[in-house]
Amino acid sequence: MIRKEKVARVLLVGNPITIAEHLASHGTTPEEVAGEIEIHDPSNSPLIDEFRDTLVALRAHKGMTPEKAAAQVRHRLTYASLLVQTGRAHGTVGGAAETTSDTVRTALQIIGKAPNSAMVSSFFFMLYCKEHHTVKGAHIFADCGLVVDPDANEMAEIARASAASYRALTGDTPRVAMLSFSTAGSADHPKVSKVVAATHLAKVADPNLIIDGELQFDAAFVPEVAASKAEKSALGGAANVFVFPSLNAGNLGYKIAQRVGGATAIGPVLQGLAKPANDLSRGCSAEDILHMVAVTVAQSDALDKAEKAPEGAA
Ligand SMILES: CC(C)(COP(=O)(O)OP(=O)(O)OC[C@H]1O[C@@H](n2cnc3c(N)ncnc32)[C@H](O)[C@@H]1OP(=O)(O)O)[C@@H](O)C(=O)NCCC(=O)NCCS
Numbered sequence: 001m002i003r004k005e006k007v008a009r010v011l012l013v014g015n016p017i018t019i020a021e022h023l024a025s026h027g028t029t030p031e032e033v034a035g036e037i038e039i040h041d042p043s044n045s046p047l048i049d050e051f052r053d054t055l056v057a058l059r060a061h062k063g064m065t066p067e068k069a070a071a072q073v074r075h076r077l078t079y080a081s082l083l084v085q086t087g088r089a090h091g092t093v094g095g096a097a098e099t100t101s102d103t104v105r106t107a108l109q110i111i112g113k114a115p116n117s118a119m120v121s122s123f124f125f126m127l128y129c130k131e132h133h134t135v136k137g138a139h140i141f142a143d144c145g146l147v148v149d150p151d152a153n154e155m156a157e158i159a160r161a162s163a164a165s166y167r168a169l170t171g172d173t174p175r176v177a178m179l180s181f182s183t184a185g186s187a188d189h190p191k192v193s194k195v196v197a198a199t200h201l202a203k204v205a206d207p208n209l210i211i212d213g214e215l216q217f218d219a220a221f222v223p224e225v226a227a228s229k230a231e232k233s234a235l236g237g238a239a240n241v242f243v244f245p246s247l248n249a250g251n252l253g254y255k256i257a258q259r260v261g262g263a264t265a266i267g268p269v270l271q272g273l274a275k276p277a278n279d280l281s282r283g284c285s286a287e288d289i290l291h292m293v294a295v296t297v298a299q300s301d302a303l304d305k306a307e308k309a310p311e312g313a314a
C-alpha cells in the first residue's frame with residue numbers, strides 16, 4: 001500500500017528471507033520492488049562497523065563498549081534507529097512485533113530528545129470516520145504510550161507538546177482538555193489537584209493556548225454535558241486534544257475508543273524526539289502501518305520546514 005500510494009520510500013529492516021516470503025505472498029519479489037523498497041539485513045550489512053562505532057560514541061557514557069555495540073547493532077530496532085541517526089532515513093516505524101518499551105527505549109537512546117524539547121511523550125491520532133460517529137475528524141489522545149505516571153509539570157508539558165503536534169499535523173487550532181474523574185471541582189483528591197496544577201502550569205507557559213481542566217471526558221467532548229457540568233469552560237465541550245492523567249487511563253481510553261467505539265487509532269506517535277521514530281501496537285493492521293508511515297512523513301516534513309525557517313519564525 002505504501003509503495004502503490006507513493007507515501008514514502010521504504011527501507012525494510014529484517015531477515016531478507018522472511019521479507020521475500022511476505023513479498024511473494026503479495027505477488028512480488030525483492031528484485032521487482034528494488035527501486036522503491038530497500039531491504040537491510042542487520043545481521044549481514046556493510047554498515048555494521050560504522051554503526052558499531054556510532055553506537056559506542058552515542059552511549060559510551062552509559063558503559064557501551066565495542067563488543068556490546070557489535071551485538072546490539074544487529075538488532076532490527078537499533079539498526080533502524082541508526083539508519084535515522086546517520087541520516088540514511090527520515091524516520092522509523094516499528095513496534096508491530098516489538099513492545100512499546102523496547103521500541104521507545106531504542107529511539108530515546110539512539111535518536112534522542114530534540115534540543116528544544118523538555119521531554120519525549122506520545123499521542124494517538126483518533127479518527128472518527130464511521131456513520132455512528134456524531135463528531136467526525138481527527139482528535140489527539142495523549143499520553144497513551146510512554147509516560148507512565150506524569151507529575152503536574154510533565155502533564156503540562158505533554159499538553160503543550162500535543163497541542164503543537166495537533167497544530168503541525170492538522171493545521172487547526174488545538175483546544176486542549178486536561179482529563180480527570182472530576183469536572184471543575186466536583187471531586188477533591190490529590191489526583192484531581194495534579195490535573196488542576198498541570199492546567200495552570202500549561203496556561204502560564206503559553207497564555208494563548210486554549211486549555212481547560214480538570215474535566216471529565218464527557219464534559220470535554222459533549223457540548224450539552226459541558227453546558228451543565230462546566231458552563232464556564234472555554235472549550236464548550238468541543239476539545240480536540242485530550243490529555244490523560246496517567247498511562248493507565250490513556251492506554252485503556254484509546255483502546256476502548258478504538259475497539260468499542262470504532263475509532264481508527266494511529267499511534268503511539270512520539271513527540272519531542274530529534275527525528276521521527278514511531279511505534280505501533282502489536283494489534284495493528286497493515287492499514288495502521290500505512291497511516292503511521294504517512295504521519296512519520298508529515299512529521300519529517302514539518303521538522304524540515306522548521307529547520308529551514310528563519311530564526312524566531314513560528
Ligand atoms: C519509555 C520507557 C521505556 C523509558 O524507560 P526507561 O527505563 O526510562 O528507559 P531508560 O532508562 O533506558 O531510558 C533511556 C534514556 O531515555 C531517557 N528518558 C526516559 N524517558 C524519557 C522521556 N519521557 N523523555 C526524555 N527522555 C527520557 C532516560 O533518561 C535515558 O537517558 P540516558 O540513558 O541517555 O541517560 C518507559 O517509560 C516505559 O516503559 N514506558 C511505558 C511503555 C509502555 O509499556 N506503554 C504501554 C503500551 S503503548
Ligand SMILES: CC(=O)OP(=O)(O)O
Pocket residue numbers: 095098099100144145251267268280281282283
Ligand atoms: C500502544 C500499545 O498499547 O501497544 P501494544 O498493544 O503493543 O502494547
